[in-house]
Structure formats: structure tokens, C-alpha cells
Amino acid sequence: MQARDILSLTPAGLYCPLADVHIDPLRPVPRALITHGHSDHARAGHGAVLATAETLAIMAARYGEGFCGTAQAVRYGEAVTLGPVRVTFLPAGHVLGSAQILIEAGGLRIVVSGDYKRASDPTCAPFEPVRCDVFITEATFGLPVFRHPDAAGEIDKLLHSLTLFPERAHLLGAYPLGKAQRLVALLRQRGYDRPVYLHGAMERLMQLYGELGIALGDLRKVEPGGRESLGGAVVLCPPGALQDLWARRFPDPVAAFASGWMRVRARARQRGVELPLVVSDHAGWDELCATIRETGAGEVWVTHGEEEALVHWCTREGLAARPLNMLGYGDDEAEAEAVAEEAVAEPSA
Amino acid sequence: MNDFAELLDRLAFEPRRNAKLRLMEDFFRTTPDPERGYALAALTGGLSFRNAKPGLVRALIAERTDPVLFALSYDYVGDLSETVALMWPAPSQAGTGHNASPPRLADVVEGLSMTAKTELPGLLARWLDALDETGRWALLKLITGALRIGVSARLAKTAVAGLGGVDPNAVEELWHGLTPPYEPLFAWLEGRAERPEGLVVAPFRPPMLSHPLDEEEFSRLDPAEFCAEWKWDGIRIEAVRELTLEGRRIVRLYSRTGEDITGSFPDLCEALIAEDAFVGALDGELLVLRGGRVESFNVLQQRLNRKAITPRLMQEFPAHIRAYDLLGEGEEDLRPLPFAERRRRLEALVARLAGGRVDLSPLVPFASWEELVAARARPEEAGAGIDAEAVEGVMLKRRDSPYVPGRPKGLWYKWKHDPHLVDTVLMYAQRGHGKRSSYYSDYTFGLWRSGPEGEELVPVGKAYFGFTDEELKELDRFVRRETVNRFGPVREVVHTGERGLVLEVAFEGVQQSTRHKSGVAMRFPRISRIRWDKPPREADRLDYLAGLLPREGTMKTRAGKT
Ligand SMILES: [Zn+2]
Ligand SMILES: [Zn+2]
Numbered sequence: 019m020q021a022r023d024i025l026s027l028t029p030a031g032l033y034c035p036l037a038d039v040h041i042d043p044l045r046p047v048p049r050a051l052i053t054h055g056h057s058d059h060a061r062a063g064h065g066a067v068l069a070t071a072e073t074l075a076i077m078a079a080r081y082g083e084g085f086c087g088t089a090q091a092v093r094y095g096e097a098v099t100l101g102p103v104r105v106t107f108l109p110a111g112h113v114l115g116s117a118q119i120l121i122e123a124g125g126l127r128i129v130v131s132g133d134y135k136r137a138s139d140p141t142c143a144p145f146e147p148v149r150c151d152v153f154i155t156e157a158t159f160g161l162p163v164f165r166h167p168d169a170a171g172e173i174d175k176l177l178h179s180l181t182l183f184p185e186r187a188h189l190l191g192a193y194p195l196g197k198a199q200r201l202v203a204l205l206r207q208r209g210y211d212r213p214v215y216l217h218g219a220m221e222r223l224m225q226l227y228g229e230l231g232i233a234l235g236d237l238r239k240v241e242p243g244g245r246e247s248l249g250g251a252v253v254l255c256p257p258g259a260l261q262d263l264w265a266r267r268f269p270d271p272v273a274a275f276a277s278g279w280m281r282v283r284a285r286a287r288q289r290g291v292e293l294p295l296v297v298s299d300h301a302g303w304d305e306l307c308a309t310i311r312e313t314g315a316g317e318v319w320v321t322h323g324e325e326e327a328l329v330h331w332c333t334r335e336g337l338a339a340r341p342l343n344m345l346g347y348g349d350d351e352a353e354a355e356a357v358a359e360e361a362v363a364e365p366s367a
Numbered sequence: 368m369n370d371f372a373e374l375l376d377r378l379a380f381e382p383r384r385n386a387k388l389r390l391m392e393d394f395f396r397t398t399p400d401p402e403r404g405y406a407l408a409a410l411t412g413g414l415s416f417r418n419a420k421p422g423l424v425r426a427l428i429a430e431r432t433d434p435v436l437f438a439l440s441y442d443y444v445g446d447l448s449e450t451v452a453l454m455w456p457a458p459s460q461a462g463t464g465h466n467a468s469p470p471r472l473a474d475v476v477e478g479l480s481m482t483a484k485t486e487l488p489g490l491l492a493r494w495l496d497a498l499d500e501t502g503r504w505a506l507l508k509l510i511t512g513a514l515r516i517g518v519s520a521r522l523a524k525t526a527v528a529g530l531g532g533v534d535p536n537a538v539e540e541l542w543h544g545l546t547p548p549y550e551p552l553f554a555w556l557e558g559r560a561e562r563p564e565g566l567v568v569a570p571f572r573p574p575m576l577s578h579p580l581d582e583e584e585f586s587r588l589d590p591a592e593f594c595a596e597w598k599w600d601g602i603r604i605e606a607v608r609e610l611t612l613e614g615r616r617i618v619r620l621y622s623r624t625g626e627d628i629t630g631s632f633p634d635l636c637e638a639l640i641a642e643d644a645f646v647g648a649l650d651g652e653l654l655v656l657r658g659g660r661v662e663s664f665n666v667l668q669q670r671l672n673r674k675a676i677t678p679r680l681m682q683e684f685p686a687h688i689r690a691y692d693l694l695g696e697g698e699e700d701l702r703p704l705p706f707a708e709r710r711r712r713l714e715a716l717v718a719r720l721a722g723g724r725v726d727l728s729p730l731v732p733f734a735s736w737e738e739l740v741a742a743r744a745r746p747e748e749a750g751a752g753i754d755a756e757a758v759e760g761v762m763l764k765r766r767d768s769p770y771v772p773g774r775p776k777g778l779w780y781k782w783k784h785d786p787h788l789v790d791t792v793l794m795y796a797q798r799g800h801g802k803r804s805s806y807y808s809d810y811t812f813g814l815w816r817s818g819p820e821g822e823e824l825v826p827v828g829k830a831y832f833g834f835t836d837e838e839l840k841e842l843d844r845f846v847r848r849e850t851v852n853r854f855g856p857v858r859e860v861v862h863t864g865e866r867g868l869v870l871e872v873a874f875e876g877v878q879q880s881t882r883h884k885s886g887v888a889m890r891f892p893r894i895s896r897i898r899w900d901k902p903p904r905e906a907d908r909l910d911y912l913a914g915l916l917p918r919e920g921t922m923k924t925r926a927g928k929t
Binding site: 161162163164165167175182183270281283284286287291292293294324326327330331334 | 373377379380381382383386389390393432433435436439440443444445446449450453454499500
């Protein structure tokens with residue numbers, strides 16, 4: 019049996035015919051395995067869904083309780099048998115509940131990484147490298163220019179700016195699922211204990227993280243009409259809100275944005291960011307290369323992102339590598355927009 | 368230099384002036400000597416490294432990275448220094464440089480000046496190994512001369528001045544006597560030492576600048592309180608001539624930003640050295656004068672653009688100063704004196720100069736704003752003569768204004784902007800006064816609008832200047848020939864769609880008026896051209912003028928109604 023017989027690429031995404039199950043499908047399917055809660059991976063409308071309890075909770079919070087036919091929660095490391103296939107979810111270190119999925123069949127071990135990172139994150143379980151024959155890796159930051167610095171140092175830049183400009187509101191653009199919570203947790207680790215303010219689009223997932231046991235300290239809603247008084251405060255908002263009319267009501271706002279994309283100055287400048295913080299929930303180049311080596315895989319499939327460079331690197335390392343050109347997975351920007359839209363659609367009660 | 372790099376990085380993203388100042392001030396306050404001094408030098412453009420070319424940087428990265436990965440990365444990032452800074456591999460553990468401490472800016476400045484060209488790649492590689500990403504980026508930007516972070520030398524000096532709470536001009540005046548790393552400057556600003564006086568020979572004095580004339584403000588100004596000069600289309604220059612303690616004659620020429628440009632004008636410098644009547648500082652305009660005539664800015668530019676200052680260039684484009692202020696004479700600082708007094712001293716000085724390289728920018732006489740408008744419209748007839756083409760407007764200076772560096776409010780104005788133009792139709796003409804009393808020289812003109820009986824002309828203003836004597840004669844002839852009605856001294860001239868005369872009228876703006884039938888009044892209208900060629904039907908409409916009304920006014924009206 020070959021890897022291609024176990025996993026194939028269909029218009030709905032990766033498909034395992036032996037178990038009749040899709041992984042992170044892009045359109046409604048009868049049976050789905052979901053790696054994590056970002057909206058480009060976790061969509062509503064499937065029949066049966068297998069995912070971690072946290073991922074299911076995120077999907078329910080986002081799409082409502084009826085987001086799928088039946089939901090089954092799986093623990094990290096717990097093997098689930100689907101016909102001739104064994105499926106195991108393992109921590110991916112990306113966001114709360116995120117998992118890599120190990121698929122074993124016909125003596126082959128294939129790992130679908132989903133999105134992952136290796137840097138420490140106080141809000142989720144750390145990535146566990148798994149030995150496998152085929153490793154399917156993301157490549158969001160698959161160029162050797164993306165080498166993420168220590169996140170604590172980036173948080174210190176924000177804290178330094180707060181002491182230098184104590185009268186200015188610091189608007190911190192961040193993806194609402196995962197990044198936002200990680201930033202608050204990092205701020206707390208660096209000793210920042212003042213309230214952190216939230217744009218409406220950030221509230222629900224922030225609250226969910228709290229319910230799932232991630233302590234984030236004093237979080238407050240930005241009250242309508244209360245923006246003028248938030249000089250010197252940290253305000254978390256979706257990246258899209260930084261350039262909104264909404265942002266202009268704050269006292270002399272500093273537009274900060276935490277993302278791996280901030281590594282490249284032109285991208286930060288394009289978005290009008292004044293304080294770029296390079297904090298990423300995806301593996302950077304060095305992490306991608308190290309992880310591929312650690313898995314011991316002889317074959318690497320590269321999905322969303324900068325496939326070309328990573329495939330080139332694998333080939334040079336003597337690994338069989340090919341790009342999986344799947345459309346529909348973005349970096350998490352699509353995610354941020356989606357959440358912002360939801361927030362507009364449902365006026366918070 | 369990681370700290371300096373972080374400052375540069377932050378400055379490059381910060382659009383606000385005040386925030387830039389705060390970032391720099393914080394840096395200067397918390398960074399020790401001599402590091403901050405070299406940083407100040409870098410920010411004011413005072414460091415130049417000639418050794419490092421982009422080719423060297425490319426060669427270094429090529430030795431360390433896969434060419435395909437480099438090409439993909441460079442393509443994505445789009446900037447060589449940044450790509451190299453990001454891709455630079457962490458030094459191998461076995462290498463010697465991995466635990467070296469990052470270089471200070473001082474090390475870099477010194478290293479680059481002391482190191483032989485052949486050793487430069489090795490040195491640069493060791494620095495890049497020791498720096499973090501931002502440090503590498505800044506170092507590469509610095510040595511390839513591509514540091515663009517939106518900070519002017521003036522802004523950096525302003526930040527330094529902030530350390531000691533002094534006026535930035537106080538730093539500016541010392542500047543040319545100081546060299547990196549500026550330790551005496553920092554010592555003074557931090558109150559640890561006296562002001563480092565006496566270091567500067569022939570120092571720069573920051574210039575006084577003017578405000579554009581604001582229409583609103585204009586109507587409140589009293590012509591009797593002002594002098595007017597031509598605004599010359601050259602470059603602002605400050606010429607300082609001093610004697611050193613040993614009696615040596617020193618001349619320095621500065622641009623308006625305080626850049627020492629003496630080296631570009633050896634001809635002027637030599638001429639000024641010889642002017643023994645002059646010890647002090649002149650403010651004026653640098654112009655090219657040929658055959659006693661001021662050349663246009665385009666001609667001046669041909670000299671400014673040339674790097675090599677050859678005798679031929681100097682002969683072809685002789686540099687000249689047209690002086691308009693005297694800032695100091697001998698030991699005396701004239702800047703606190705009123706303009707009129709400084710002007711008197713300037714006139715006396717220029718009269719004593721012998722070489723002909725410096726002359727006086729003449730005052731433009733006027734008794735009323737109307738007269739000044741007329742002069743501005745026709746400088747060649749108001750004293751500028753053959754130099755009129757190099758005049759780009761007039762300067763207004765309060766007679767009692769002291770010379771205040773920077774852009775103080777309410778003292779000096781430049782009146783430069785292009786006037787509005789409108790094609791009107793001549794409707795009535797009236798006899799003039801004085802020497803013009805025998806001519807019909809006051810003209811009432813109108814614009815088209817839709818009336819109850821179709822298109823009609825409505826009078827919008829009067830003009831009685833803007834034309835030459837020759838044109839006046841032709842206009843007078845036209846009025847006499849085409850008169851359709853007489854009312855005392857006023858003649859109505861033919862003005863139908865097909866027959867009549869189109870006058871192009873220049874004016875400074877419009878305001879609402881209840882006195883005018885049209886509802887709008889033009890400010891300082893004058894005839895700019897006579898359109899013998901244009902049928903009256905094609906003249907402009909009243910709506911055009913109404914559209915120029917200040918928007919604020921209309922908004923107020925609307926708000927008042929609701
Ligand atoms: Zn994701
Ligand atoms: Zn993804």
C-alpha cells in the first residue's frame with residue numbers, strides 16, 4: 019500500500035477512502051476530522067465530526083450547537099479505529115485544542131500537521147513530534163526570511179512603548195482565536211497586570227478560553243463611548259479594525275499588530291502598522307525544517323503557504339517532497355475577517 | 368548597536384513628528400556616550416561609509432545561503448539589506464564568533480574607517496553574526512547608505528535639544544563647531560558642563576521663515592506696518608564672514624537647513640573673502656546673474672546639479688547673492704533689532720561692498736494693498752525690470768519684526784500662490800484718474816447666468832490695472848467705438864453673446880457679498896489678458912465664482928438653519 023492510497027486530494031480537501039473520512043474539509047462532507055478551530059479548517063455543516071473537545075467547543079461557540087450532525091470528542095494520544103485505519107490526535111501547539119492527526123494503515127504512518135508551531139505558548143499544549151513515514155506540513159511561513167524571534171522580546175516592545183507614550187491608546191491587532199489569548203497570557207507573564215480591553219469581536223472566544231480553564235486576568239469590554247478615556251490602555255482588536263473609523267476615537271492611538279507577517283517591513287507598512295510585533299502561531303522556517311527532520315519522514319507533502327521554497331529544501335535534503343496545491347486555506351487573516359463579520363451580524367446581548 | 372537599530376526600526380514606522388521626537392529623546396537620555404553621539408551623527412547624515420557596496424553584501428550572503436532560497440526570499444521581501452538581515456544564518460556553534468558581543472555603533476564607525484578593504488568582508492560577517500535581525504538590518508542600511516527613516520537632521524537636533532530643554536536653534540548655532548560623538552554637547556545639555564562656545568567660527572544662524580499669506584488674515588493687515596520685497600526664485604543662502612583670532616578671513620555659506628555649502632561656490636567664497644568691509648552674517652537669495660540680469664531657477668539648477676565645480680561652470684553660471692537681511696555685524700547680533708533698522712544697516716553695508724557679487728534686494732514701494740497687488744501682477748513695471756522673470760511673488764515683512772529663527776506667526780508672509788483666472792465680458796468702462804483721466808481705464812466686467820429671459824450677464828467686479836500702456840490705448844479705443852449707452856462718466860459697451868470683449872481676470876479669491884448684485888465679491892481682481900480672440904458667449908459663468916466661496920462659510924450657514 020502506498021501513501022496515496024491512504025490519503026488523496028479531492029475538491030473537498032484531504033480524503034481517506036479506507037475510513038471514508040475527510041480532514042479539515044472545505045465543504046460539507048458526511049464524516050470529518052478537524053485539526054483545529056480556525057474557520058478555514060473547521061467549517062460548519064458536516065455530518066459526523068471527530069475533534070478534540072476544545073476544538074468542538076470553539077466550533078459550537080462560533081457556529082452554534084447544531085454546527086454538525088454528531089460530534090465526538092477525542093483526547094490527545096487516544097487512538098480511534100475507523101475500519102482498517104487508526105487515527106490519533108496529537109498536540110500541534112497552534113491554538114487551544116489544535117492537533118496533528120496521525121493516520122496509520124497498511125503499516126504506514128502519515129501525519130497531517132494541520133497548523134503548528136514549536137515556540138512555547140501558555141494557552142495550549144506544546145507540539146509533540148511524531149515519527150512517521152509521510153509528513154504533511156503547512157508552510158505558511160515557508161521562506162528562510164521568516165524566523166520568528168522570542169515572543170517575550172516582542173511583548174517588551176509593546177511594554178516599552180506604553181511607558182514611552184503613556185497617554186496613547188495601544189491598539190493591538192490580533193487574530194481573535196489563539197493569538198489574542200496568547201498575547202494576553204504573554205503580557206501577564208511579563209508582569210502586566212492592568213486590565214486588557216477587548217473589541218466586541220474578541221469577547222466571545224476570550225470568554226470561552228476562560229471557561230476552558232485558561233486564566234487571562236482582568237479583561238474588559240470597550241464600552242460604547244468609552245474609547246476616549248482609554249489613553250495608555252492595551253486594546254485588543256481584530257487586525258481589520260486598526261484602520262477602521264472605530265480606531266480613531268481612541269486617544270492618539272498606536273497601531274500595533276502581532277503576526278508572523280510583521281517580520282517583513284513592507285507588509286507592516288502596507289497595513290499602516292506603527293508598532294509591528296513579530297508573534298506567530300505558525301512555525302517559522304527554522305521550526306519547519308527542524309520538525310521535518312525530527313519526524314524522520316522520508317516523504318513530505320507541503321500544503322498552504324510558500325510551498326516552493328520548502329519543497330526545494332526537502333529535495334536538497336534528499337527527501338521526496340511535493341506541494342499539495344489546496345485552495346481554501348489561508349493564513350489566519352481570513353479567520354480574523356470571519357470573526358469580525360460574525361460580531362457585526364450578532365449584536366452582543 | 369542593537370538599541371540604535373531598534374530606534375531606527377521604530378522611527379521608520381512612526382508617522383507622527385512628536386512621537387518621533389519622544390522616541391529619539393528617550394534614546395539620547397538612556398544611551399551612554401559615545402554611542403548616542405554616533406547615533407546623532409547617523410541621524411543627521413554626518414556619517415559616511417564609502418567602503419561598503421551592495422555587491423559586497425551580496426557576496427557575503429551568497430557564501431552562506433542556497434541560491435534558490437535566496438532568490439525566492441529576495442523576490443518576496445524586495446529589499447536587499449532586509450533580505451540579508453532576515454536570512455543571515457545563526458553562526459555555527461563551532462565558529463569563533465558565536466558568542467562575540469554585538470558591536471557598538473562606535474565600533475562600527477571606527478572599524479570601517481580603520482579597516483583595509485580586503486579585510487572588510489570578514490569584519491562585516493563577524494558583526495552580522497553577533498547582531499540580531501534588527502541590528503543586521505540597521506547596519507546594512509547604514510553602510511550601504513540607504514537609511515531612510517523619515518527623520519530630518521533638524522528633527523534629530525530638536526530631540527537632542529529636548530534633553531536640556533533648550534531651543535533647537537541653540538544646538539543649531541553650535542553645530543558646525545562640533546564633531547561626532549558630540550560629547551561636549553551632551554555634557555552641556557545634561558548640565559554637566561558649560562555651553563561649548565567659541566568652537567564655531569562663522570556659525571550658522573537658523574533662518575527666519577515666512578507664512579503663506581492667508582486670505583482671512585490679509586484683510587486685517589495694515590499696509591503701513593509692512594515692507595514688501597520681491598520673492599526671488601533662487602535658493603535661500605546665509606553668508607557668514609569672520610576673522611579668526613589669528614586674523615584669518617573665513618567665509619562660510621549655509622543652506623537654509625544649515626548645511627555647509629561653501630565648497631560648492633568657490634567663486635562666491637573668494638569674492639567674499641576679499642570684501643574687507645564685511646564681517647558678519649548676511650541672509651539672502653543665491654541666484655545666477657548674467658549680463659546684469661537674474662536668470663531663472665532653471666538656469667540656477669544647471670549649476671546646482673553639477674558635482675564638479677570647474678572654472679568653466681563658474682564662468683558660465685556665476686553665483687550671486689541678493690541680500691535681504693543682516694543678522695550680525697562685527698560682534699553685534701542684529702537679530703533682536705526691528706526689520707527696518709536691520710534693513711538700514713544692510714543698505715549701508717552693501718553700499719560699502721566692492722566686488723559686485725552681492726547686491727541689495729530692493730524694496731517694493733506701495734501705499735495700499737491694491738498698489739502691491741498691481742506690483743505683484745507686473746513686477747517688470749514695479750521695479751523688478753529685466754529680473755521680473757525670476758520673481759515668484761512678494762514677501763511682506765513687518766517693519767518692527769525682529770529676526771526670529773523658525774516660522775513665527777504674524778511677522779513675515781510670502782504671497783506666492785497663483786491667482787485664480789476667469790474669463791469675463793466687459794460691460795461698462797469709466798474714465799480713470801490722474802494721468803489716466805483721458806482714458807477709459809476702469810472696467811466693469813460680468814459673467815453669464817440663467818435669467819428669466821434666458822442667458823444674461825451679471826456684473827461681478829471692477830478692474831483698473833493689470834494691462835500695459837499699449838493695451839490701455841487699445842482698450843480705450845474699443846470702448847469709444849463700441850459704446851451703446853452713456854451715464855455720465857460711464858459708458859456701457861456692447862456685450863451680447865456674439866459681440867463684445869472678453870477679459871481674462873486674475874483674482875485672489877472670492878467672498879460673499881450683499882453689496883454686489885451677483886452675491887459674490889472678488890478679491891483684488893485685475894486684467895491678466897485681453898482675449899480679442901474669444902467670443903463673449905464662451906466666457907465663464909457665475910457658478911464658477913460661487914464654487915470658490917470658502918466652504919466653511921457655507922457650512923456655517925447650513926448649520927445655522929437647522
Ligand atoms: Zn490555524
Ligand atoms: Zn491554516
